[in-house]
Amino acid sequence: MMLDIVDLLKSKNAETVRREDTFSAVLFNQTLECKELVEEAFRFEGITTPASIENTDENIRRHVRESSIEVVLVDLNRSQNVAKDMERISHLLPNHASVIVIGSEDAISTIRNLKQMGFYYLFWPITKEELVDFVKHVYENRKKQAGLGKNRIAKKVAFWGSKGGLGTTLLTSEVGLILSDLKNSSCVIVDHNFTGGDIDIFLGIPDFEKRSVQKGGLTTSMDFSYATSMTKKVNDMLSVLSIKSSELNELELKEYVRIFATELARQNNFILEDLSRSVNSKQDLLYVSQECDIFVLIIEPSVSSVREACRLIAELDKIGSPLRCILVMNYTRPEMSATITRSEVEKCLGQKIDIVCDFDKSAGKDIIEGKHIYQLKTALSSNLHKLTGLILGQQMIPTKRFSIKRLLKGRA
Known part of the structure; x- marks a missing residue:
């Protein structure tokens, strides 16, 4: 009987640890390779697999506002300018979530610009182990109320x-x-x-x-x-x-x-x-x-x-x-x-x-x-x-102006 109680307590403690290590995440993906690696890495580590949604402004606008989302992963492997794209969508991301940007842009300026905006940067390609270690580091920062998320203000x-x-x-x-x-x-x-x-x-x-x-x-x-x-x-x-x-x-x-x-x-x-x-x-x-x-x-x-x-x-x-x-x-x-x-x-x-x-x-x-x-x-x-x-930093498209003379000339 004593053994059963000990086993039960161990089981409950293990369940508590697993619950503490569980967090909600979402991935906005541009590439199939990134989507598959993220999902495989999370499954391998026993972490709840993040919801994977195509990376479009409209999808981010609709899905990221849930208060339960703690970590947002943004795949920008197809981006021509990672910092500029993140600046464009930054107003769509809630300040309570930690944001990890995954990109193939290898530049110190990218890391610096994203850091100033309060975003983490993970250079692609990465291994499953590297991704898991990085995500765990970000989550530990969240629990300590430290890290880059603190820099993100309105x-x-x-x-x-x-x-x-x-x-x-x-x-x-x-x-x-x-x-x-x-x-x-x-x-x-x-x-x-x-x-x-x-x-x-x-x-x-x-x-x-x-x-x-x-x-x-x-x-x-x-x-x-x-x-x-x-x-x-x-x-x-x-x-x-x-x-x-x-x-x-x-x-x-x-x-x-x-x-x-x-x-x-x-x-x-x-x-x-x-x-x-x-x-x-x-x-x-x-x-x-x-x-x-x-x-x-x-x-x-x-x-x-x-x-x-x-x-x-x-x-x-x-x-x-x-x-x-x-x-x-x-x-x-x-x-x-x-x-x-x-x-x-x-x-x-x-x-x-x-x-x-x-x-x-x-x-x-x-x-x-x-x-x-x-x-x-x-x-x-x-x-x-x-x-x-x-x-919002969007470029204005100039309105085309047509003169009456040109319109009449075209009709002639």
């Missing part, structure tokens, strides 16, 4: 209006909706208006209330869960962080919101900072230059807006910021009301305008009716999709 995008009333909150909201609804990227919109604003109208949130914070609310135990509790869900992949206080002044509220944003960046793909207010200071610009990756500067075709934009660009140059700048000219009134032309704006700023949003007289009515611009078939909607594409 891309921070600052939407900055050169003055008030330029539609900055609208653009921020629509880009957040596109990224979350169509690009399957987890996003948080950070509202920097602590006293009012219309972000709830643009996002379509009924009965919206900013979260209240009090003095002494931030403690050393403040973590991702606490920061998440301060947000309001818009959809499964999009939340908004909007706070207020009767005790804290604006500078203190800015400090609070930045700490929350830092925590939220650990588990999201994008942090979109809505800096639409006209009271943004030089300190705000310094924060953006140090903490953000992309700077979306929104202007209108007016002398005051362009002058302020020139000042902002000069300040960023003085700081030496590595920000990637996207320049958007938004017509909030009919074009005939403009006091300066597009070519004059570009000459003053010394750079081309990336996106021009023409005046849309029906946009206000659509928003009041609860519609989202990105879902409509309008010129403004098309430009919002182009802006999102630029943020």
Whole structure:
């Protein structure tokens, strides 16, 4: 009887060890050779075989969001530029998963670039033993909360209006909706208006209330869960962080919101900072230059807006910021009301305008009716999709223009 009990205990201990060594993984494969080796290696080691899915952006978008997935293997053996391809799909990958890239590109720069993005790199060809050892090493890092996964934080995008009333909150909201609804990227919109604003109208949130914070609310135990509790869900992949206080002044509220944003960046793909207010200071610009990756500067075709934009660009140059700048000219009134032309704006700023949003007289009515611009078939909607594409690093395909003379000549 004693022997049976000992055998039973041994059996339970062995089962516990096996359960601890079990983890969920998925392989997005480009080549049959890689798929077969990965599956064989996992079976050989007694690890649950990962689901194997063809490596396409759409497949990654649909399958990788499961919270149970701990390790993602990405086969890029057919890639012409491994780092560039991973940068393109990075917004599709959840920050909670460890990502192992398998590729045949033998370059130090590839390893360095992937490491900066928080991805592991395994050079192909490999043996089963090498793959198993590498995967185990990555999994051990996960259990210790160490390794490259810790480096993966959200891309921070600052939407900055050169003055008030330029539609900055609208653009921020629509880009957040596109990224979350169509690009399957987890996003948080950070509202920097602590006293009012219309972000709830643009996002379509009924009965919206900013979260209240009090003095002494931030403690050393403040973590991702606490920061998440301060947000309001818009959809499964999009939340908004909007706070207020009767005790804290604006500078203190800015400090609070930045700490929350830092925590939220650990588990999201994008942090979109809505800096639409006209009271943004030089300190705000310094924060953006140090903490953000992309700077979306929104202007209108007016002398005051362009002058302020020139000042902002000069300040960023003085700081030496590595920000990637996207320049958007938004017509909030009919074009005939403009006091300066597009070519004059570009000459003053010394750079081309990336996106021009023409005046849309029906946009206000659509928003009041609860519609989202990105879902409509309008010129403004098309430009919002182009802006999102630029943020994602996608190349814009120029629209072909046909002159009337050439068309008539062709018919003759």
